[in-house]
Amino acid sequence: MTQAAPNAARLSIGEVLDELRADFPDVSISKIRYLETEGLVEPERTPAGYRKFSRADVERLHLVLRVQRDTYWPLKVIRQKLDDLDHGIVGADDEGVLQVPRVIMSSDGLPSAETFTGGPHEMRFRRAELLQASGIESDLLAEAEQYGLIAPSQETYSESDVVIAKTLGDLAGFGLGPRHLRAFRTAADREVGIVEQIVEPLRRRRDVGAAASADETAHHVASLSVVLHSMLVKNGLRRRG
Known part of the structure; x- marks a missing residue:
């Protein structure tokens, strides 16, 4: 059986661009490179220096572009939100509202x-x-x-x-x-x-x-x-x- 190449699941910057344009028609390769320069995404590099994006990288770019489009937050704020997400710290949502955790109870209202x-x-x-x-x-x-x-x-x-x-x-x-x-x-x-x-x-x-x-x-x-x-x-x- 032939094993998949280690980078089989990685996407080139052009492939990432094709995926992102479905939701963000104005996005460009230079925009993706700029977001990388700003530390919002960190794709792997091949020995030849080509960018290789994981599925998590693509999802991260989707999140950044959506937040930029919907909230107009500056990149500094978006970078902090991503850092919070990476460290398991929840922040305010796009409405500035935090969800309060609930204690999980059984059907009779007592702790389970x-x-x-x-x-x-x-x-x-x-x-x-x-x-x-x-x-x-x-x-x-x-x-x-x-x-x-x-x-x-x-x-x-x-x-x-x-x-x-x-x-x-x-x-x-x-x-x-x-x-x-x-x-x-x-x-x-x-x-x-x-x-x-x-x-x-x-x-x-x-x-x-x-x-x-x-x-x-x-x-x-x-x-x-x-x-x-x-x-x-x-x-x-x-x-x-």
Whole structure:
């Protein structure tokens, strides 16, 4: 069987131009070269110096040209948005609006194992973006960080941090500030400790599926612990009612 050449999936600049012209009739080879010069796309080069574009390069050019056409953003802003995308940091969309992450719940409205799963494609937020997405003020975020309710990683925040921030904003409307909610942080740490006691023996196993099995177990046990907590609070309120 004949193997495909390593560059079989790579396109020349002329082939890229033909693809782009279907949506952007005014695009030219000089325009593509200019976008490369500006660092918005980085095609490979053959030993002879010819450009070879991957499918990801073509999609990137589509994105740049669409944003230029639809938003008139300067290249500096587009370059920053692409950098955010590359690093998993979500920015505002073309309308300047951020999508607020939702907690994944089961059909009965309680946390499920999927609530606790993450992944390499989880959105990351800068400080200003978290404030915009959650609707809280900077002072409340600073207080939440002070009391350990929100903890940024490398100056960015997770989807869960956004949901926590929004929840803190809602609770603030009832006069509950982060200093009143430290017990929740302590209780959460205790629950994490219980989960870790269960899954640690699984993590120490040497079989191929040990890590995946440990993660799956952790997610299920965590969901069960939160459901138990929710129902205990529900029953407690019922008894007081």
